[in-house]
Amino acid sequence: MTLDRSVMLFAGCMVLLSVLLTAFVSPLFVWFTVFIGLNLIQSSFTGVCPAAMAFKALGVKSGCAFN
Numbered sequence: 873m874t875l876d877r878s879v880m881l882f883a884g885c886m887v888l889l890s891v892l893l894t895a896f897v898s899p900l901f902v903w904f905t906v907f908i909g910l911n912l913i914q915s916s917f918t919g920v921c922p923a924a925m926a927f928k929a930l931g932v933k934s935g936c937a938f939n
Contacts, residue, residue: 875934
């Protein structure tokens with residue numbers, strides 16, 4: 873699995889987790905969803921993604937989007 877796909881999988885899992893937490897634990901977890909969305913937006917403009925940096929440090933091979 874490439875870095876790009878790993879980041880997309882991680883982001884998708886985090887969004888689903890935040891929705892479940894919002895629905896079943898506390899409505900305040902909606903802010904977790906907002907944080908994820910803002911992080912995705914900023915990484916699309918800047919190319920800087922903390923999750924990509926973490927996965928790269930773990931040895932996941934690079935893809936096209938994140939170097």
